[in-house]
Amino acid sequence: MFDIQHFSQINPPHRLLMGPGPINADPRVLRAMASQLIGQYDPVMTGYMNEVMVLYRELFRTQNRWTMLVDGTSRSGIEAILLSAIRPGDKVLVPVFGRFGHLLCEIARRCRAEVHTIEVPWGEVFTPDQIEDAIKTVKPRLLLTVQGDTSTTMLQPLEELGDICRRHGVLFYTDATASFGGNKLETDAWGLDAVSAGLQKCLGGPSGSSPITLSAQMEEVIRRRKCVEEGIRTTAHQDGDDEMIYSNYFDLGMVMDYWGPERLNHHTEATSMLFAARECARIILEEGLDVGIARHELHGRALVAGIQGMGLETFGNLQHKMNNVLGVAIPSAVHGEEVRKMLLEDFHIEIGTSFGPLQGKIWRIGTMGYNARKDCVLQTLTALEAVLNRLGFKSTQGAAMQAAWDVYAQESR
């Protein structure tokens, strides 16, 4: 029998979220979301939308006019770009170095692309030459990359790929969900045609809004598929020459017309999530984007030192690790899930498990956004060491802490 009295007020327990994301939101972001709503065409609201465009241009390091939000999780931003750019039958190339490369293949396939992949073992990334060779062979219309794949913690270097794409007439996209704000990303300097991200990693916000940016070239590709919605079209509207986009919600031509001066009605902007996205950007830009990235690098490095100091093995090529997440090999003496459970139940600290080939083999520990802080790193290390020792893994008590502290001490010199 249903009884509403059984459903109490939302009151989640305190958690320190040190997994691969989502992580704790910055309290400022939560406060921004608690602001009362205003109408979607209220000049104050359209003013906030315009500000969001300016702020995210700074974060994406771009002059791209079309820098805005897709209303959904980070995956919605990926799909909006792929559905809007890929015409059925288009060839795409996906360098796969983890689960999110597979996701790009999966989404591209559902866009009816002809999908070609190259793969490296999990824990590694591609050289520019490997990608250029594949481009020469496949001759794709789009190169779809993941910048940081949380499944392996690796960061694919992108800086040389833009030139390669330009030489071969290929559109260049990256999914920066996991890396954005904690690792360098230069949309314009690197020649990216489209980038998508999310708030729930290094940006310190909740999942549910996906910032994206589109180059002028990408805009043109999308405009060629323009198809104005029946209920609001007038004789002044003209459709494009290319095949229509097979989605209304993810038709970025329509999303542009909603964010642009025409303000052509499309979805109803998710106001509270826009408030969140705006505050995330403001927090990072007040700190300074480069300063924030350096902060992610520092705490990531302290975590590595601590983990190694504890006698644990790290996963993958550390030269190519994202600043904000580390793979840690689960020692054979313990059961990975038992450790995670004890950390969660006794310390209220969450670290991540893994997918696919790494399942049961590594934990993933994040230091990102609001949680890229010394106290979070030190608390996590002490708790993890205590749990491991309790469960039979022998470390030199305290060595992890000293190693992490040494990193911080060097930095402040």
Place this chain on the structure above:
Amino acid sequence: MFDIQHFSQINPPHRLLMGPGPINADPRVLRAMASQLIGQYDPVMTGYMNEVMVLYRELFRTQNRWTMLVDGTSRSGIEAILLSAIRPGDKVLVPVFGRFGHLLCEIARRCRAEVHTIEVPWGEVFTPDQIEDAIKTVKPRLLLTVQGDTSTTMLQPLEELGDICRRHGVLFYTDATASFGGNKLETDAWGLDAVSAGLQKCLGGPSGSSPITLSAQMEEVIRRRKCVEEGIRTTAHQDGDDEMIYSNYFDLGMVMDYWGPERLNHHTEATSMLFAARECARIILEEGLDVGIARHELHGRALVAGIQGMGLETFGNLQHKMNNVLGVAIPSAVHGEEVRKMLLEDFHIEIGTSFGPLQGKIWRIGTMGYNARKDCVLQTLTALEAVLNRLGFKSTQGAAMQAAWDVYAQESR
């Protein structure tokens, strides 16, 4: 030159949102959204997800297992259902009585459906016979309806359509975005196979989350198109016989597997929006769904009395008006946008403009969710009358108020 100091803290002005939605969020919903995040597989989080399913079953008046949220605006819920249910080439029938009927056609066309429509003039709705006749002629696989079309303020009666659909082997969907929570909707009793909604109308929340419910029959249709994502599929997973769903984000089979006991990773649930959706449901069910609908009916009726008392004409067939929004003919003595501007600037009250054939002809005034209250109705009427009189429209001063008060007085007797 970019300067972060120019971007101040989110601080929207107070607005009383009396348009067709979004409207002001209930402060309880805003407080729920300000709760700190927890991990997506934290037992507390999956517990909240399960509670959301239970709560929305009550709101949708259904036993449907698959009652959950799509992470996006209400339009995302529509598209998720249509993309998941419609196979390319499927015939669909859309009875169009306003803009959102056109939207269903538009989305269905992008799903590559063969779209058939019947139309009535804006301001009217269909009889069951009209719809049954069209079903006999078209023989569609799906009937796509709008319950309440905010563009015309009309509410399509649905109670007899389920039987008709069953007799003809047609899947029955309705978009209840604008009507949900403020008008009767009986998913099971009316034989609906799928319903989608949004938070930003009678539910008193922000845009950005779309509650949906799917019948067992609809589940089966979707399961036949199952296609497990490459990065997470195992040998235990088997694909369905029907053509795959041409979207990953909107593949409701995957969304079910994420909300179901397998908790197969898909998107990362938009935690803050889920908190909002849960609180919206809790508020309505504490009041009682029927009591809340009666409240919407009362304040809607008081608004009609007030508008008529002022000497203004209402729009459309009032027998079929939604409880929560009223079309008001703009008197020839004034300019509609000037009135709206003065209401917004001098009273901070927002009322709605109109689309398409009604543009410039009617305002739309909402009384919904948190704003379906006596004080909101009386404030709006006094402000509107004052503005109209200031701009040259002569009413019997005070008559509007007396008429509205009379409605309230009758009710409390």
